[in-house]
Amino acid sequence: MSVVAQAANPIIRWEWIVDEWDQIQEALIQHLELTILSVSLGALVAALLSAVALRFRPMATPITGFTGFLYTIPSVALFGLLVPYFGLTRTTAVLPLAAYTLLILVTNTLAGFDAVPASVRDAADGMGLTPTQRVIKVELPLALPYIIAGLRIAVVSTVGLVTVASIIGQGGLGRLILDGLRRTFWTPMTIGATLSIVLALVLDGVIYLIGRAATPWAQRARTT
Amino acid sequence: MTVVVFAQAAIPRDIGLFEFLFGAEYWTGAGGILTSLWDTVVLCAAVVVVATVVAVPLATALAHHGRGELSVTWIVTLSRAIPTFAVAGLLVPISLRRGLGFEPWPIFIALLLLALPPIYLNTYTAVKDVDRGVVDAARAMGFSERHVLFRVEMALGTAVILAGVRVAAVQVVATEPIRAFLGGDGLGRYVRDGLGQNNDNLLLGGAILVAALAALTGVMFGLAQRLALPAGVRRLARPRTR
Amino acid sequence: MNRRLLPLLISVLALFALVAAACGSDDDSGGDAEAGGDTDEAAAEEPAPPDGPTIRVRGQDFSESVTIAEVYAQYLAAKGYEIEVLTPAGFRTEAIDGISNGDLDLIIDYIGGALSALAPDAGSSSDPAEIVGIIAPLYQDLGATLLDVSPAVDGDALVVRGDSEAATISDLASIETVFGASAACFERPQCFIGYTDPDIYGIEFADTVTIEFGPLLGEALAAGEVDAVVWNTTAPQIGEQGFKVLDDDMGLHPAQNIAPIVVSSVLDAYGDQLATDLNALSAAITTDDLVAWNIETDINFRESDDVAADWLEEKGLL
Numbered sequence: 001m002s003v004v005a006q007a008a009n010p011i012i013r014w015e016w017i018v019d020e021w022d023q024i025q026e027a028l029i030q031h032l033e034l035t036i037l038s039v040s041l042g043a044l045v046a047a048l049l050s051a052v053a054l055r056f057r058p059m060a061t062p063i064t065g066f067t068g069f070l071y072t073i074p075s076v077a078l079f080g081l082l083v084p085y086f087g088l089t090r091t092t093a094v095l096p097l098a099a100y101t102l103l104i105l106v107t108n109t110l111a112g113f114d115a116v117p118a119s120v121r122d123a124a125d126g127m128g129l130t131p132t133q134r135v136i137k138v139e140l141p142l143a144l145p146y147i148i149a150g151l152r153i154a155v156v157s158t159v160g161l162v163t164v165a166s167i168i169g170q171g172g173l174g175r176l177i178l179d180g181l182r183r184t185f186w187t188p189m190t191i192g193a194t195l196s197i198v199l200a201l202v203l204d205g206v207i208y209l210i211g212r213a214a215t216p217w218a219q220r221a222r223t224t
Numbered sequence: 225m226t227v228v229v230f231a232q233a234a235i236p237r238d239i240g241l242f243e244f245l246f247g248a249e250y251w252t253g254a255g256g257i258l259t260s261l262w263d264t265v266v267l268c269a270a271v272v273v274v275a276t277v278v279a280v281p282l283a284t285a286l287a288h289h290g291r292g293e294l295s296v297t298w299i300v301t302l303s304r305a306i307p308t309f310a311v312a313g314l315l316v317p318i319s320l321r322r323g324l325g326f327e328p329w330p331i332f333i334a335l336l337l338l339a340l341p342p343i344y345l346n347t348y349t350a351v352k353d354v355d356r357g358v359v360d361a362a363r364a365m366g367f368s369e370r371h372v373l374f375r376v377e378m379a380l381g382t383a384v385i386l387a388g389v390r391v392a393a394v395q396v397v398a399t400e401p402i403r404a405f406l407g408g409d410g411l412g413r414y415v416r417d418g419l420g421q422n423n424d425n426l427l428l429g430g431a432i433l434v435a436a437l438a439a440l441t442g443v444m445f446g447l448a449q450r451l452a453l454p455a456g457v458r459r460l461a462r463p464r465t466r
Numbered sequence: 467m468n469r470r471l472l473p474l475l476i477s478v479l480a481l482f483a484l485v486a487a488a489c490g491s492d493d494d495s496g497g498d499a500e501a502g503g504d505t506d507e508a509a510a511e512e513p514a515p516p517d518g519p520t521i522r523v524r525g526q527d528f529s530e531s532v533t534i535a536e537v538y539a540q541y542l543a544a545k546g547y548e549i550e551v552l553t554p555a556g557f558r559t560e561a562i563d564g565i566s567n568g569d570l571d572l573i574i575d576y577i578g579g580a581l582s583a584l585a586p587d588a589g590s591s592s593d594p595a596e597i598v599g600i601i602a603p604l605y606q607d608l609g610a611t612l613l614d615v616s617p618a619v620d621g622d623a624l625v626v627r628g629d630s631e632a633a634t635i636s637d638l639a640s641i642e643t644v645f646g647a648s649a650a651c652f653e654r655p656q657c658f659i660g661y662t663d664p665d666i667y668g669i670e671f672a673d674t675v676t677i678e679f680g681p682l683l684g685e686a687l688a689a690g691e692v693d694a695v696v697w698n699t700t701a702p703q704i705g706e707q708g709f710k711v712l713d714d715d716m717g718l719h720p721a722q723n724i725a726p727i728v729v730s731s732v733l734d735a736y737g738d739q740l741a742t743d744l745n746a747l748s749a750a751i752t753t754d755d756l757v758a759w760n761i762e763t764d765i766n767f768r769e770s771d772d773v774a775a776d777w778l779e780e781k782g783l784l
Contacts, residue, residue: 009767020769072394072438074401077415077431084424087569088555156304163307169527169555174307181313182528184681185767193310200305237586237653316682320689326675407677407686416676420649422559 013187020188024176028195031172034162035203038094039155042101049102050109054135060110067102075100075164083168093165100161101154108150112143141215148211152204159200163192173199235414237423244414244429255413257433264400264410264437271332272393275339280385283347288373296348303341308334309402316406326407331400338399339392346388350381382452390445397438401430411437515546518735521728523572524552526561528680529763529770530620530700530756534574534724536774541747544784547740558583566608571732576620577601577612578720580727582654590656594721611730613741615723616748618756621699622656622719627687628708630694634715635661638669638694645671646692648679657696660718667716681764684709698722700753702761724751750781 017024049067053060078096086092116139124134166174173192180189235250244250251257286292315330354377362376378385401412411434418427521542525535532554543549552570558579564570577597581588584604591597594615602612624635632638638661651657652674661667675692677683683695684703697704699711699722726744733740755777762773778784 013767016767023769068394068442069435069439072398072442073431073435074398074412074415076401076405076419077427077434080415080419080427081424081431083556083560087563087567088560153304160305160307164309167527167555169524169553169560171553175553177307177310177313178527181310182680183764183767184317184685185764186314187767189310189314193307196307197302197305201302317685320685320691323689325689325691326686404676405678407675407682407691409676413676417649417652420676421653422650423653 009184009186011186012190016187017191024191024195027171027173027175027192028199030170030175031159031162031196031199034090034093034097034165034170034172035155035158035199037090038097038158038162039101039151041094041098042105042154042158043151045098046102046105046109049106050113053106053110054113064103064107064110067106070099071103075161076167079165079168088169090170092168093162093170097158097161097165101158104154104157105147105150108146108153109143112146112150113139115146116142141217144215145211148207148214152207152211155203155207156200159196159203163196235417235423235426237421239423239425241425241429244425245432255409257411257414260409260411260413261433261437263408264397264412264434267328267331267335267403267410268393268396268400268441271335271339271396272389275336275343275392276389279340279343280347283344284351284373284378287348287351288369288377290352292348296345299341299344303337306337308338308399309405311337312402312406327403328408331403331406331408334402335396335399339396342391342395343385343388346391347381347385350384350388351377353384354380383449386445386449386452390442390449393445394438394442397441398434401434516736516739518547518740519571519732520548520550521571521732522550522552522569523574524561524564524570525554525770526557527554528557530698530760531574533759533763533770533773534751534756536771537751537778538572538574538726538744538747540771540774540778541783542740542743544778545743547736562608565605565610565727565729568729571729572726574724574726576722577615577725578622578656578722580605581720582656586655590660590718590720592717592719592721594723597721598725605727606730609730610727611733611741613726613728614745614748615725616751617723617753618748618751619699619721619723619753620756621722622714623697623699623701623704623711624661624694624714625683625687625697625701625704625709625711626694627690628710630710632694632712634713635667635669635718636715638712639667641693642672643669643693644673644675644691645669645694646675646677646683646686647696649676650679651696652676656718656720666718700756700760702757702765705757706765724748724756747783750783 049063053063073096075096078099079092082092082095086095120138120142121134124138129137162172163174163177166172166178173196176188176192176195180186180192235244249256253259283292286295312330312334315333316326319325319330351373358380359372359376362372367375400410401415403410404412404416411430414426414430414433416430418424418430523535523539525532535551535554539549539551556564558575561570561573561575562580562583565573577594578590580601581590581597584601588600598612598615605612624638626632630641632641645658645661647658653659655663658674661669662671675686677686677692677695679697681703683697684701684707686692687695687709688707694712703709704711726748728740728744759770759773759777762768763770775784
């Protein structure tokens, strides 16, 4: 075996970006798809759980406790546990990612409804709204800033977690990071990590703008 | 020294989940659960302590002087998107080449980056959120700025600060297993070996151990949070979720 | 940087919206290659392109396996087969699962590794034919066919630093050694269990470290964190960093020739043609080729699909 000189391994090799542009673009799109799928599924489940917790108050503690427990399971292990059941598929990636969003989404939704002042609720009742109308027309809009804040956190942390899904072959920017790790080749790692941060910032900004447009009355809404 | 060797190979392929979780022989010894648990707890505690010592004074100072509003949002946004395993994976070869070994620096720094933002954010919000009326009242009563900071702002914010430490601690405990994939051990070793040896019960057992430790961490900080405030102040402070 | 990246991201987002709107959820678009654009050319040379189901192939998640998968995929695509290259993922277990549950049609694996996965209790053998005799029927049970083995070998290697006094694995019994290997090694008779078994090598290692398979093994060895690691013989870092492979004087390591495994129904659908074509390719690959590919991907940082295309071109196989 001949002794070979290691090729230069700078933090970024610009020509690699040009040559592998297709790969980078594909990874970015896969990353975006996985993020959107996971957060959408998470939001759907979180909406149901929150509705149950709000309707049946004693359920709130077990529900947040359960979502909190899900959050504590290490992601690598959770992906690994699902592989025997769902194989190296998108399902295996999306289920844990969606599960991790629940804690943030549910706690923020509940906090949003809790923050509705009792006087507002009384006023709504006094105006003759049914409980359902009150929730939809009065409480939900007032809780919206909290829900949006939760969505922002959920999306940003999901973008970070999607990188881990590359270990089960679902592509995304984690694929570039993993490829770099496997070869001790810095360029794909740098690109993968940087784009993941940029994607998070962009999505965060998009939801922030949507949230602003959706709650014109709450320009001073807190964004925890 | 042979003990080490056999401990590595001691977990049989066809082990049952309960056999692993409740078998005394898997808890004791060199590669046992107790040793792994201790390794994990020590590292996580060190990370959370350092993160708290760094983030709390920094955030308090910035919030007290009313600076850093923009930095808060950016730091938190950026940090949540940084893949911890990429940071640690990048640092391991660098550490090895500098003769610093597999442990503890790469994993320590990666986990620290994970722990700093929630603590920083909550401290900042806590201090910032203290009712301005209360602060003004304190000033009017002749409190010095130091007293305003320590006796009023931080005292009222303790529960919120602790909530940040709690989030950080739970995240650190749940993420620490990546250490086992980077030349270390700790509780993540069972997850790693379960994956690598295709041993589902070992993998499941490892995941349960990590999740249980993380859940316990959350519960303990939750209790601390509750104890941190006298009932009278609790009404004023209105702890927020994250 | 932000100013340049932002419009780019926005356009990618817009593109994504288009893609999503156009085709809903399209699964696993996968690897970089629909394998070569030379299909037209090949079709022109061969009047009757082979007719049969699409062949899905996936490399395991390390460079050599990815390159091998690309070589087989691009070769078949050039011959007119419908090929789909999936994103590399998992290791042997996932590859074998993929074959048996219908996610994959073709895998290329190392026979010794397959032996320890399919028949963990069968002994080791350095004779490829003997291993084939054991694993071929086991693959048959999974509905797949093991084709001819290639002369190309990527064997197991116990690797030490160049200045080590040891020349054979047996020598380690008398040298204080910290041992490093991946998690899988620690439960395999042909690996850690064989090294420590008093009836085989009987080595008592001073300590053991579990290290993910790959370049980290070399980094740990070079840094002195460990004194011996279980690697593969074609790892280019062995030559590059001046390490040496210890002689397996007790014959513990199995033969590790590469060989394609095809889902039997797919093989039958193509008649003899597919088997003939694959066997011709396997026969053309040598151990030196594997080393050369790994140098390209892991030392020179070229991409597996390009390396595969260059090699096929050079050999006149496209």
